[in-house]
Amino acid sequence: xxxxxxxAGVSAITVSRALNAPDKxxxxxxxxxxxxxxxxxxxxDLTAGSLAxxxxxxxxxxxxxxxxxxxxxxxxxxxxxxxxxxxxxxLGQTGYRVDEExxxxxxxxxxxxxxxxxxGVTHARGVxxxxxxxxxxxxxxxxxxxxxxxxxxxxxxxxxGRAAARxxxxxxxxxxxxxxxxxxxxxxxxxxxxxxxxEACLPDVKVRAILTASSPAEGAAAFADLCAGDRRPDAxxxxxxxxxxxxxxxxxxxxxxxPRDVAVMGFADLPIASAIxxxxxxxxxxxxxxxxxxxxxxxxxxxxxxxxxxxxxLGFEIVERAST
Amino acid sequence: xxxxxxxAGVSAITVSRALNAPDKxxxxxxxxxxxxxxxxxxxxDLTAGSLAxxxxxxxxxxxxxxxxxxxxxxxxxxxxxxxxxxxxxxLGQTGYRVDEExxxxxxxxxxxxxxxxxxGVTHARGVxxxxxxxxxxxxxxxxxxxxxxxxxxxxxxxxxGRAAARxxxxxxxxxxxxxxxxxxxxxxxxxxxxxxxxEACLPDVKVRAILTASSPAEGAAAFADLCAGDRRPDAxxxxxxxxxxxxxxxxxxxxxxxPRDVAVMGFADLPIASAIxxxxxxxxxxxxxxxxxxxxxxxxxxxxxxxxxxxxxLGFEIVERAST
DNA sequence: CTGAAAGCGCTAACAT
DNA sequence: ATGTTAGCGCTTTCAG
Numbered sequence: 001x002x003x004x005x006x007x008a009g010v011s012a013i014t015v016s017r018a019l020n021a022p023d024k025x026x027x028x029x030x031x032x033x034x035x036x037x038x039x040x041x042x043x044x045d046l047t048a049g050s051l052a053x054x055x056x057x058x059x060x061x062x063x064x065x066x067x068x069x070x071x072x073x074x075x076x077x078x079x080x081x082x083x084x085x086x087x088x089x090x091l092g093q094t095g096y097r098v099d100e101e102x103x104x105x106x107x108x109x110x111x112x113x114x115x116x117x118x119x120g121v122t123h124a125r126g127v128x129x130x131x132x133x134x135x136x137x138x139x140x141x142x143x144x145x146x147x148x149x150x151x152x153x154x155x156x157x158x159x160x161g162r163a164a165a166r167x168x169x170x171x172x173x174x175x176x177x178x179x180x181x182x183x184x185x186x187x188x189x190x191x192x193x194x195x196x197x198x199e200a201c202l203p204d205v206k207v208r209a210i211l212t213a214s215s216p217a218e219g220a221a222a223f224a225d226l227c228a229g230d231r232r233p234d235a236x237x238x239x240x241x242x243x244x245x246x247x248x249x250x251x252x253x254x255x256x257x258x259p260r261d262v263a264v265m266g267f268a269d270l271p272i273a274s275a276i277x278x279x280x281x282x283x284x285x286x287x288x289x290x291x292x293x294x295x296x297x298x299x300x301x302x303x304x305x306x307x308x309x310x311x312x313x314l315g316f317e318i319v320e321r322a323s324t
Numbered sequence: 325x326x327x328x329x330x331x332a333g334v335s336a337i338t339v340s341r342a343l344n345a346p347d348k349x350x351x352x353x354x355x356x357x358x359x360x361x362x363x364x365x366x367x368x369d370l371t372a373g374s375l376a377x378x379x380x381x382x383x384x385x386x387x388x389x390x391x392x393x394x395x396x397x398x399x400x401x402x403x404x405x406x407x408x409x410x411x412x413x414x415l416g417q418t419g420y421r422v423d424e425e426x427x428x429x430x431x432x433x434x435x436x437x438x439x440x441x442x443x444g445v446t447h448a449r450g451v452x453x454x455x456x457x458x459x460x461x462x463x464x465x466x467x468x469x470x471x472x473x474x475x476x477x478x479x480x481x482x483x484x485g486r487a488a489a490r491x492x493x494x495x496x497x498x499x500x501x502x503x504x505x506x507x508x509x510x511x512x513x514x515x516x517x518x519x520x521x522x523e524a525c526l527p528d529v530k531v532r533a534i535l536t537a538s539s540p541a542e543g544a545a546a547f548a549d550l551c552a553g554d555r556r557p558d559a560x561x562x563x564x565x566x567x568x569x570x571x572x573x574x575x576x577x578x579x580x581x582x583p584r585d586v587a588v589m590g591f592a593d594l595p596i597a598s599a600i601x602x603x604x605x606x607x608x609x610x611x612x613x614x615x616x617x618x619x620x621x622x623x624x625x626x627x628x629x630x631x632x633x634x635x636x637x638l639g640f641e642i643v644e645r646a647s648t
Numbered sequence: 649c650t651g652a653a654a655g656c657g658c659t660a661a662c663a664t
Numbered sequence: 665a666t667g668t669t670a671g672c673g674c675t676t677t678c679a680g
Binding site: 002020048049051 | 672673674675676
């Protein structure tokens with residue numbers, strides 16, 4: 001920066017202003033500085049800038065795994081929204097382990113991120129406190145917290161599960177099954193489903209939980225398991241469209257007619273849901289928009305805009321298709 | 325850090341060493357410092373550390389879009405490998421625009437990333453030069469560069485396309501079609517396919533290029549298009565399993581028998597390929613491993629290990645399944 | 649509209 | 665094994 005200043009015949013601070021507040025400079029000065037920057041191929045060091053200004057222009061996002069499409073959609077929406085404002089995205093994967101999340105939060109705070117986006121509302125001991133103390137804007141996603149750390153954008157997983165049960169019951173299904181992850185959010189969807197089944201005085205929901213649910217192969221295997229018992233379920237609710245797709249494939253192989261013999265319902269309404277044959281009934285939860293809204297919330301806070309709602313419930317919608 | 329030093333009755337540099345080189349301290353000193361850190365809840369500022377040490381422990385990765393599973397797999401592999409060594413990942417999306425890539429490269433260099441992972445081998449003017457001048461370790465992925473910027477890990481997209489053609493021709497297919505993106509790597513796969521068709525003196529390959537190919541719906545629409553003409557192709561090669569899945573769905577709806585009437589071949593061997601019905605023949609390209617290898621190459625360089633191969637050809641394998 | 653001085657929080661290089 | 669000094673490259677604050 002000193003070199004550029006010398007080349008342009010100004011002081012360092014003027015170069016800094018040319019970069020960060022160009023309209024505070026006289027047009028001629030600005031032009032001179034820009035030319036000097038071009039001649040020297042100067043690349044400003046944002047690390048030094050962050051240290052001096054105490055703003056990093058980095059947002060951290062922590063997801064269970066980026067290889068799962070539902071989170072990839074959210075991260076994509078987040079990254080796109082941040083890029084337009086020249087913020088960068090630091091990505092962390094927990095592998096569904098809360099202690100990994102705690103470690104990532106610590107590491108990201110050490111990087112002095114300007115904001116943090118978390119998946120879910122259940123966190124390791126001490127994480128809430130550390131986050132609050134750090135005073136970093138935080139958005140929890142993919143659920144609605146009873147007591148948010150700071151801000152949140154999501155939907156009620158419990159209500160979604162219950163809505164699925166009611167929907168299936170209303171269509172005459174009696175033997176409900178669940179295939180999904182054992183993580184916190186999937187567990188809530190299952191709880192909602194069981195709740196709905198109880199309302200209708202149905203027998204217990206058959207459960208086939210998968211450690212880290214995401215592949216169609218796991219869905220297919222889970223369905224095979226469910227069929228092994230005495231009475232095959234007549235409806236399966238999955239915590240993820242990818243799993244549901246696997247079940248549809250397995251049904252095709254077993255010549256199980258969908259929806260006649262068994263209704264299959266997915267979750268998240270990924271692109272595959274509206275393309276697969278038979279087209280998959282799913283619950284749309286606006287995965288990409290969640291990321292975009294999280295970005296908007298963070299940026300609003302960082303701009304000092306009067307905080308609107310701290311918690312945004314994006315809701316969910318059952319998208320009815322051929323599989324039910 | 326000064327506070328911690330005072331609390332522990334040592335100097336600042338000793339605190340620094342407790343964090344970065346604990347085995348250079350006497351056990352008692354180390355314990356004292358750690359206790360002080362715990363009592364004060366001290367979180368070291370990595371920004372300041374980066375500035376002072378000139379190492380950021382951040383690696384940047386730039387992909388067309390994270391919402392496309394093939395890149396999500398690579399990023400996942402990369403992130404996992406880096407996390408084990410306490411490096412963080414900065415993520416950028418180009419939306420398949422080369423000028424966006426150039427902007428992201430500039431921004432990441434400004435962040436003083438310790439390494440950079442790029443998708444593909446074709447870049448905007450000036451990017452190569454800027455990267456070389458910065459002296460940052462770079463890994464290009466998903467292709468093999470004729471003249472690498474620095475390092476690379478990938479496979480030959482041209483050969484993969486040609487292998488697909490030969491495979492299909494050997495099974496008696498004569499009217500080949502291609503459905504895929506119009507990006508550089510897809511274009512190479514298409515060129516390979518056309519090359520293979522020429523070898524066998526087949527008629528021209530029918531091409532249905534999609535701007536940014538990734539969803540099953542796009543695959544289905546593309547297949548509908550291909551069928552609209554006079555002679556339906558008897559084999560379709562897709563630049564992505566997600567597109568191929570869409571074609572299989574569309575075939576099911578049109579009662580087009582696969583593989584009897586048309587053979588369908590995918591690319592990348594994503595989880596869906598081995599789960600869908602009929603199971604999809606695909607070309608395995610080790611997407612996740614590409615990320616892991618890219619990480620290994622960068623870390624090796626950063627450790628100063630004698631550079632083994634600068635370019636790793638992971639190759640590809642045709643995984644034959646029911647769809648052909 | 650532009651500049652001078654000070655310092656962000658840490659680590660490299662050299663002591664001892 | 666531990667400490668001292670200097671400085672990383674920028675922005676803040678206060679002046680003019």
